[in-house]
Structure formats: C-alpha cells, structure tokens
Amino acid sequence: MSQQFGKGCHLHLIDGSAFIFRAYHALPPLTRKSDGLPIGAVSGFVNMLQRYIEGNTGPDAATHVAVIFDKGSHTFRNDMYDQYKANRDAMPEDLRPQMPLTREATRAFNIACEEIEGFEADDIIATLSHQARDAGGRVTIVSSDKDLMQLVGGGVEMLDPMKNKRIDDEGVHEKFGVGPNRVVDVQALAGDSVDNVPGAPGIGIKTAALLINEYGDLESLLDRASEIKQPKRRQTLIDHRAQIELSKRLVQLDCEMELPFDLDSLEIKDPDSETLLAFLGEMEFRTVLKRIADRMGVEAPVIADAAPVEIDTPDAVPFDAEKYECVSDITALQTWIDRIYARGYVAVDTETTSLNEMRAQLVGISLCVTPGEACYIPLTHKGGKADDLFGNDDLADGQMGFEDCLNLLTPMLQDPSIVKIGQNMKYDTKIFANLGITVAPIDDTMLMSYAMHGGMHNHGMDLLSEKYLSHTPIPIKPLLGTGKSAITFDRVPVADAVPYAAEDADITLRLWQMFKPKLHTVGVTTVYETLERPLVPVLAQMERNGIKVDRDTLSRMSNAFSQKMASLEADIHEKAGRSFNVGSPKQLGEILFDEMSLPGGKKGKTGAYSTGADILEDLATEHEMPGLVLDWRQLSKLKSTYTDALQDHINADTGRVHTSYSIAGANTGRLASTDPNLQNIPIRSEEGRRIREAFVAGEGKVLVSLDYSQIELRILAHIAGIDALKQAFKDGQDIHAMTASEMFDVPMDEMTPDIRRQAKAINFGVIYGISGFGLARNLRIPRGEAQGFIDRYFERFPGIRAYMDETVQFAKDHGYVQTLFGRKIHTPEINAKGPGAGFAKRGAINAPIQGTAADVIRRAMVRMPEAIADLPAKMLLQVHDELIFEVDEAAADDLITIARDIMENASDPAVKLDVKLAVDAGRGKNWAEAH
DNA sequence: ACGCTCACG
DNA sequence: GACGTACGTGAGCGTA
Numbered sequence: 001m002s003q004q005f006g007k008g009c010h011l012h013l014i015d016g017s018a019f020i021f022r023a024y025h026a027l028p029p030l031t032r033k034s035d036g037l038p039i040g041a042v043s044g045f046v047n048m049l050q051r052y053i054e055g056n057t058g059p060d061a062a063t064h065v066a067v068i069f070d071k072g073s074h075t076f077r078n079d080m081y082d083q084y085k086a087n088r089d090a091m092p093e094d095l096r097p098q099m100p101l102t103r104e105a106t107r108a109f110n111i112a113c114e115e116i117e118g119f120e121a122d123d124i125i126a127t128l129s130h131q132a133r134d135a136g137g138r139v140t141i142v143s144s145d146k147d148l149m150q151l152v153g154g155g156v157e158m159l160d161p162m163k164n165k166r167i168d169d170e171g172v173h174e175k176f177g178v179g180p181n182r183v184v185d186v187q188a189l190a191g192d193s194v195d196n197v198p199g200a201p202g203i204g205i206k207t208a209a210l211l212i213n214e215y216g217d218l219e220s221l222l223d224r225a226s227e228i229k230q231p232k233r234r235q236t237l238i239d240h241r242a243q244i245e246l247s248k249r250l251v252q253l254d255c256e257m258e259l260p261f262d263l264d265s266l267e268i269k270d271p272d273s274e275t276l277l278a279f280l281g282e283m284e285f286r287t288v289l290k291r292i293a294d295r296m297g298v299e300a301p302v303i304a305d306a307a308p309v310e311i312d313t314p315d316a317v318p319f320d321a322e323k324y325e326c327v328s329d330i331t332a333l334q335t336w337i338d339r340i341y342a343r344g345y346v347a348v349d350t351e352t353t354s355l356n357e358m359r360a361q362l363v364g365i366s367l368c369v370t371p372g373e374a375c376y377i378p379l380t381h382k383g384g385k386a387d388d389l390f391g392n393d394d395l396a397d398g399q400m401g402f403e404d405c406l407n408l409l410t411p412m413l414q415d416p417s418i419v420k421i422g423q424n425m426k427y428d429t430k431i432f433a434n435l436g437i438t439v440a441p442i443d444d445t446m447l448m449s450y451a452m453h454g455g456m457h458n459h460g461m462d463l464l465s466e467k468y469l470s471h472t473p474i475p476i477k478p479l480l481g482t483g484k485s486a487i488t489f490d491r492v493p494v495a496d497a498v499p500y501a502a503e504d505a506d507i508t509l510r511l512w513q514m515f516k517p518k519l520h521t522v523g524v525t526t527v528y529e530t531l532e533r534p535l536v537p538v539l540a541q542m543e544r545n546g547i548k549v550d551r552d553t554l555s556r557m558s559n560a561f562s563q564k565m566a567s568l569e570a571d572i573h574e575k576a577g578r579s580f581n582v583g584s585p586k587q588l589g590e591i592l593f594d595e596m597s598l599p600g601g602k603k604g605k606t607g608a609y610s611t612g613a614d615i616l617e618d619l620a621t622e623h624e625m626p627g628l629v630l631d632w633r634q635l636s637k638l639k640s641t642y643t644d645a646l647q648d649h650i651n652a653d654t655g656r657v658h659t660s661y662s663i664a665g666a667n668t669g670r671l672a673s674t675d676p677n678l679q680n681i682p683i684r685s686e687e688g689r690r691i692r693e694a695f696v697a698g699e700g701k702v703l704v705s706l707d708y709s710q711i712e713l714r715i716l717a718h719i720a721g722i723d724a725l726k727q728a729f730k731d732g733q734d735i736h737a738m739t740a741s742e743m744f745d746v747p748m749d750e751m752t753p754d755i756r757r758q759a760k761a762i763n764f765g766v767i768y769g770i771s772g773f774g775l776a777r778n779l780r781i782p783r784g785e786a787q788g789f790i791d792r793y794f795e796r797f798p799g800i801r802a803y804m805d806e807t808v809q810f811a812k813d814h815g816y817v818q819t820l821f822g823r824k825i826h827t828p829e830i831n832a833k834g835p836g837a838g839f840a841k842r843g844a845i846n847a848p849i850q851g852t853a854a855d856v857i858r859r860a861m862v863r864m865p866e867a868i869a870d871l872p873a874k875m876l877l878q879v880h881d882e883l884i885f886e887v888d889e890a891a892a893d894d895l896i897t898i899a900r901d902i903m904e905n906a907s908d909p910a911v912k913l914d915v916k917l918a919v920d921a922g923r924g925k926n927w928a929e930a931h
Numbered sequence: 932a933c934g935c936t937c938a939c940g
Numbered sequence: 941g942a943c944g945t946a947c948g949t950g951a952g953c954g955t956a
Contacts, residue, residue, distance in 0.1 A: 581954080583953065583954070584953085584954055584955085585953095585954080586954075586955075587954095608955095636952095636953090637951095637952085640951085640952055640953075641950095641951055641952060645951075645952080665949080665950095666948060666949060667948080668947085668948060668949095670948065670949075671949095672948090672949055672950070673949085673950080674950065674951090675950095676950090676951080677949080677950045677951065679949075679950080680949080680950065680951085712947095764946085764947090765946060765947095767946095767947070768946045768947040768948090769945095769946070769947070770946070771944095771945055771946060773944075773945055773946080774945060774946030775946070777945090777946075778946070834943080834944095835943065835944055835945070838943090838944075838945055838946095839945075839947095842945075842946065842947065843947070843948090845947085846946090846947040846948075847947085847948090849947090850947065850948060854948095880948090880949090
C-alpha cells in the first residue's frame with residue numbers, strides 16, 4: 001500500500017488553527033451535556049473535518065494529508081520583534097480547554113496532526129509544501145490565510161474552504177497585485193494590523209504592489225528609494241527602512257525547518273472505526289456519531305449520558321393543524337418517545353384545569369420534536385355532552401391511562417440527556433413536580449426572548465409567534481368561553497383540544513430553533529445561562545414551599561379595621577355634611593372642591609379632581625376631613641388588599657400562601673410577584689407592618705430575613721466610579737449623612753435628621769434619574785431650591801453627572817443599556833420627541849443600577865439551594881433586595897452565616913465590585929420580627 | 932377595560 | 941420657552 005511521496009502524489013495541508021477559530025465563532029457556545037465542558041469549537045471542527053473527508057474525491061483528492069497547528073504563543077518571531085501579534089486578544093476562556101480536544105479529534109480521524117514548539121503552523125506548512133513540491137508532487141493548502149499565499153506556485157495551490165475556491169498564481173495576483181514570489185515584499189511594505197507587523201506607515205497593499213512592480217523587488221526598491229518622485233513616499237521608505245526589513249523577516253515563512261517526520265508518514269489512512277466512534281461518543285456528538293457510523297456500516301454506540309443540542313435552521317414548514325396527532329395508546333406514545341431520544345430534545349406543553357399551578361390538575365400533554373409535527377396526549381378530559389347542564393364527570397373516550405402515560409414519559413422527562421423545551425417552563429415543571437416528576441434539563445423560549453428582547457416587548461407566546469413566526473396561534477377564548485360561563489380545559493372536547501394544544505408545542509419548538517443560535521449573536525448567552533435558565537427550578541421550589549400565614553391573625557385584624565373604618569366613615573360624612581362613598585375618588589373630589597370649596601382642586605386628564613395622598617396631606621393642615629379620609633384609605637387598603645385577600649390565598653392543602661414570580665415581567669431584571677403579590681406587604685406604617693406578624697414560621701422553626709444594605713447606591717458608586725461614596729461604604733459610614741455633610745458643609749457630628757432626610761431623597765433621586773421638579777415635589781420645597789441641591793450634588797460628585805450623560809448617550813447610540821452582568825435593557829423610546837423622551841432618559845439611567853442589583857440577587861438565588869442543601873432550611877421569598885428563609889431554630893445561625901456569604905459574594909467572579917456588598921440579617925417567629 | 936390610588940423595593 | 945416628570949412593580953376599587 002505504502003508509496004514513496006513523489007510525482008502523482010497530492011498533499012493536503014490543513015490550517016488547524018483557522019478551522020478552530022472559524023468553528024468557535026460560527027457556533028453558539030455548546031457544552032457537553034454530562035459535565036458542561038465547552039465543546040462548540042470541537043463540534044464545529046469535527047464537522048468541518050468530516051465534511052472535508054467526504055469531499056475528498058475527484059481529481060484534486062489527496063493522497064497525503066496533515067492538519068497543522070500552532071504550538072505555544074511564543075515563536076522565533078517574538079524574539080525578533082516583541083510586538084509581533086501583541087495586539088491579539090487573549091484566547092477566550094471557553095476555547096482554551098477545547099484546544100487539546102481538536103488534536104484528539106484529528107488523531108481520531110487517523111489524520112496526521114503536527115505542531116512544533118517555537119514555530120507557527122504556517123512555517124510547518126511552508127516547509128512541507130517545499131518538500132512536497134521538490135519531490136514532484138502537488139500541494140493544496142486548505143486555508144484562506146493570506147500569509148500563506150507566498151507559498152503558491154510550482155504545483156502548490158491554496159483552497160479557501162469557506163468559498164470552496166482554489167487559489168493559484170492568478171488568485172494571488174488578485175489579492176496582492178504581484179506574483180507569489182513577491183508577496184512577502186508587498187506584505188513587508190503594507191504591514192499587517194492583525195499580526196501587528198508594522199510595515200511602512202501610510203503604505204497599503206495597493207501602493208506596495210505598485211512600487212514592487214515598478215522596482216522589481218523590495219531590496220531594489222529600498223536601495224533606489226531616493227528615485228521615488230512622491231516626496232512623502234520617498235521619505236517614508238528612507239526613514240523606515242529598518243522597520244520594513246524587519247517586517248519582511250516577520251512575514252517570511254521558514255521553509256527549511258528540520259521536521260521530525262517525513263512526507264511519507266502523512267499518507268492517508270482509513271480511520272479506525274472504534275477509535276473514532278469512541279472519541280465522538282466521549283464528546284457526546286450524537287448526530288455526527290450516527291452519521292459516521294452509518295457511513296462506516298457499523299452500529300453507532302449508544303451515548304449513555306447525553307446528546308448535544310443540534311441546531312436546525314427553522315425551515316418554513318407551514319402550520320397545519322391537520323397534521324397534529326392525538327396520542328391515545330401506549331404504542332403511539334412509545335413511537336414519540338423514540339423520536340425524542342433520536343433527537344435529544346423535545347418541546348413540551350401541559351394543559352391543566354387552572355392557571356394557578358398549586359391548584360392545577362394535569363389534563364393533557366403536548367410534544368413536538370420537529371416543526372409541523374406535534375402531538376397532544378389527552379389524559380383527563382371529561383365526557384360532558386352539550387345537553388347535560390352539569391357536564392359528565394366520566395372521562396371522555398379515546399384517552400390513555402394517566403399512570404400509563406406518566407410511567408412512560410417520566411424517564412424521558414427526567415433524562416439529563418434530553419432537553420425539555422417550553423414556553424414559561426416554570427409553570428410546566430411545577431405541574432410535573434406536583435406529580436413527583438422532576439423535569440430537567442430545561443430550556444425556555446420566554447426567557448430566551450427576555451434575555452434578547454428585554455424592554456422591546458413582552459414575551460408571551462402569542463406575541464412571539466406573531467412577531468417571529470408570523471403565525472397567529474389558535475386562540476384559547478373560544479374553547480373556554482369567558483366570565484361566569486368559562487369552562488376548564490378538561491371540559492374542552494378532545495377534538496378541539498388537539499389542534500390548540502399541539503400547536504403550542506409546535507410554536508415553542510420553532511421559537512426555540514430560531515432563538516437558540518440568536519442568543520449568541522445578540523451576546524446574551526451568559527445572561528440566559530446564568531441569570532435566567534438556572535433560576536427556573538429555584539423559583540419553582542420557592543413557590544412550592546410557600547410561606548405559612550396565620551388566618552386567625554389576619555381575620556382579627558380585618559375585624560378591627562372594619563370597626564375603625566366604620567367610625568371614621570361616620571366622622572367623614574358628618575364633616576362633609578352628607579353621606580357619600582368615601583372610596584370613590586370622584587365623589588370625594590366633588591365634596592372637597594365643589595361643595596366644601598377647599599383650595600387646590602386640580603383636575604387630571606380625565607377631568608376628575610385629583611385626590612391622591614399628597615393632595616390630601618396638603619389639605620389636612622387646614623381642615624380635618626382630608627386627614628380622616630387618609631386614615632380611612634389606609635385601613636381600607638390594608639383590609640381589602642392584605643387582611644382579606646391574603647386569607648383567600650391560603651392553600652387549603654398546605655395552609656400556606658404560594659405566590660408566583662414572573663421572571664420575565666419587569667424590564668430591569670427584577671422579579672415580580674403575583675397571586676398574591678408578596679413583594680408589597682406593608683412595612684412603612686406601624687399599622688401596616690403588623691400584617692407581617694401573620695407571616696409565621698412553622699413549629700420549631702424561625703423565619704430568617706437577609707437583605708442587601710444600600711445595594712443600589714453601592715452599585716452606583718461602582719458604576720459611576722465615585723471615590724467619596726466608595727470610601728464612605730468602605731468605612732461603614734451612614735451614607736445619607738455623609739452625602740448631607742458633603743453637600744451642606746455640615747460636620748458629621750452636627751448632622752440633623754432633617755438635613756439627612758433631604759440628602760437621602762437626593763441619593764434616591766439620583767438613582768431614579770433626578771429632576772428638579774421631581775425632587776421638589778418629593779421634598780415639598782420650591783423647584784428652584786431643589787435644582788440648587790442637584791447642582792450642588794453634581795458639583796460635589798461630578799462622576800454622577802458623567803455617568804448619567806454617558807448612559808443616555810449609550811442608549812441613544814445602541815438602543816439599549818446594560819447591567820454589569822451584560823443584561824441588555826432596550827430603550828426604544830430614547831430618541832422620541834416630547835415628554836416620552838424624559839421617561840426614557842430616566843429609565844435608561846435607572847435600568848443599569850436597578851438591573852445590576854437584580855442580577856446580583858439572582859446570582860445569589862441560583863447558588864443558594866446547593867449552599868444550604870445540608871441545612872434544615874428552605875428559601876421562601878424574594879423581595880428585590882431581600883431573601884426570606886424558614887429554618888429549624890437550631891440551624892438559624894448557620895443559615896445566616898452561609899446565606900450571607902453567598903449573597904455578599906454573589907457578583908464574583910463575573911464582576912469585581914469596587915464596593916463590598918453588605919447584608920443585614922434578622923430572625924424571628926414571624927416576618928415582622930425577622931426583618 | 933381603564934384610571935386612580937397605594938402597597939413595596 | 942413650554943411641556944410634564946422622580947425608577948421599577950401588582951392589586952383592588954369605582955366608573956365607564
């Protein structure tokens with residue numbers, strides 16, 4: 001078989017580094033499912049090698065081949081010129097571990113793999129090219145690197161693997177304007193910014209080629225430089241002769257290296273199927289493994305643990321409800337499970353009886369593995385007939401057994417090698433968790449959209465489908481009806497449910513296929529992977545934990561509020577001179593400003609008098625009635641929103657209140673709490689604060705609250721680089737007092753509460769994008785005076801002004817602003833005219849600060865479950881800068897130590913804050929005590 | 932369905 | 941020069 005390299009032989013030399021970098025940048029940062037090892041570049045590299053091998057036929061096919069790599073970063077060129085390639089970025093962190101794997105991949109394909117310390121791959125390629133050419137063979141250099149063009153000629157050609165275009169003498173001429181033998185001369189003059197080769201200043205490839213063609217070669221040109229007519233060009237060449245000659249030595253490839261191998265050793269060999277398949281299996285490259293195994297005619301070994309996520313281009317398969325399948329028996333379901341395993345991922349959607357996950361019963365499941373092909377598995381649809389007023393509680397026909405279905409699906413849902421894709425997966429994972437099924441790993445199209453499009457629009461499925469798939473989903477309203485006559489999904493006939501439910505999975509899969517690669521393009525992969533995706537199981541668990549709420553406490557408070565309100569109402573009516581609905585702002589406004597003729601009646605845009613708290617407070621200094629109304633309103637609020645409504649949210653089974661957090665609701669990255677909102681439980685007023693006494697710890701347990709101290713001001717100090725603020729935090733000073741001292745020239749030991757209060761308002765105002773008007777209204781001082789404060793503040797902390805200006809400018813230039821962790825918040829209104837511009841500006845100033853704080857606590861939350869796994873503790877609630885836990889009394893101190901450590905260091909290692917984060921802790925039998 | 936008011940960070 | 945403004949949320953109520 002073996003033949004001496006010579007005439008009739010054809011050597012292919014592949015530029016390995018170029019392959020790697022192209023693979024790295026072309027693909028999203030894939031990771032090996034089993035252990036998270038980054039393997040995107042390896043995957044792309046393997047695919048490129050495979051494609052190369054498959055295409056290696058015909059007249060240009062190789063008889064000998066080698067992949068050549070760079071080894072180390074220091075070469076003999078650095079000894080000549082220490083700035084050589086000095087402007088190269090450091091290798092990305094996630095690429096570094098992939099380098100040895102690309103060598104392994106090459107060897108697995110049984111292709112020669114060569115690298116030599118101190119030399120660039122290009123030198124090895126040069127030497128081999130010359131050897132092969134001198135032996136009378138052909139050479140093809142698989143690379144598009146122009147530095148290699150000097151080697152072309154005499155049977156040596158290049159092949160641009162991207163364009164699949166061969167480059168010969170003529171191609172080199174096109175690129176450099178000279179033949180291959182003069183390429184280094186042109187490069188020596190033109191320099192190269194990529195490799196940091198200096199060349200001659202002001203001379204590019206065009207001019208260089210012109211000069212070389214005129215004078216023959218570089219040496220003649222430099223010797224005869226004085227003959228050049230253009231004075232500037234002449235002077236440049238004379239002045240920079242040494243630099244140009246150095247440049248030539250830098251670009252000149254070494255074609256006479258001593259190589260520890262010969263051409264014959266590069267002869268093409270068939271890969272050993274066992275070695276190759278073992279390598280691909282180890283990398284968990286399911287798809288390419290299968291393809292290569294098929295090609296080799298052997299059976300693909302089963303990848304035990306996981307499969308990589310493969311990215312299909314979303315082809316334009318039309319939506320077709322007719323094609324959706326209703327799965328009603330085990331055989332059909334097994335077929336779907338087989339398809340899912342062949343794919344490695346599946347879009348999942350659940351249909352239930354309620355939007356409240358804690359109460360919802362599973363009604364059916366939809367699956368989709370490829371666009372246009374989806375199924376619905378109805379499980380507990382009722383067989384109600386239209387003429388039966390109360391419906392028929394018997395199960396409808398044509399449904400497989402609930403247990404049978406789950407027994408079959410559960411291994412897949414829990415299989416770490418199968419990605420379960422959903423739109424708002426927190427909902428579906430909770431539904432499955434209720435049945436004892438832990439769905440993982442997951443991907444979430446809603447959160448992908450949130451990471452990419454935050455601030456542009458919301459992220460509901462209907463909108464995403466409309467906007468990104470140009471498809472209007474089947475509406476749910478006609479199926480369920482509205483208002484009192486609405487039915488639950490289990491009452492929807494199976495025939496109607498199939499197209500609706502299956503379509504949701506179909507849409508989700510298509511969105512996923514579109515979004516997955518786009519995450520990388522938009523530059524939010526890290527945001528999605530560290531701040532969104534891992535939060536889903538954490539929040540799901542917190543919500544399922546719930547917090548114990550004591551109904552009796554609430555009920556007693558409710559009664560007390562009722563009595564006080566009744567008495568206040570009587571007083572108010574008496575002062576008003578007649579009876580009216582105190583809860584009606586419209587009636588109240590008419591009483592106050594028309595009938596009682598109090599001053600300050602201002603009508604809003606709807607024509608109604610404004611009766612907000614600030615207006616009533618102003619009136620209260622002159623008259624008694626507005627103050628009474630304020631008291632009544634406070635009680636009314638506490639009663640209706642808290643003591644009454646909260647009781648309705650106590651879950652009958654758990655005796656606890658289970659809120660739901662929206663991860664993609666707030667534009668800044670904050671969470672939002674709904675049903676009920678547990679992020680706005682009263683605390684500022686004494687009466688309101690007592691509501692927190694109803695939030696209690698279980699028997700033998702305590703509630704622990706940990707909250708970040710002044711996190712937004714600390715972040716502001718860091719982002720805007722305010723040394724005085726940083727120092728104050730470092731010294732543990734009272735930050736508002738310090739601000740007051742700086743602004744009003746009051747020594748710290750003479751600080752009065754009132755001056756401090758004003759400084760505090762200014763500090764907050766800064767975070768919100770301060771305006772004279774806003775501060776004036778907040779502090780109830782004249783606008784001019786407020787503006788004076790602001791001017792003084794900016795004078796004292798000029799960095800703040802600079803931060804604000806820069807942030808607004810950034811928003812105008814880019815259409816978004818960013819947090820320290822890379823979360824993008826889009827600001828579509830920033831260039832608007834009119835009052836909208838003011839809102840957008842202040843929003844842009846506030847978003848990086850509020851958003852960074854939100855990112856910080858998200859990071860803490862993601863790390864928390866593992867950190868406290870060994871403690872008898874549960875994380876229950878998040879209130880923006882506060883986390884609330886329930887823990888066995890004896891372990892409370894340990895919990896505080898551990899959780900505080902996680903919270904205070906949450907920004908590490910991604911962001912090194914100049915200001916340390918501080919966390920205050922409290923504990924008690926109820927939330928009022930703990931805070 | 933919408934605006935007002937008010938609870939929180 | 942006037943305009944209208946603090947940032948981010950959710951819920952309950954009255955009014956249309």
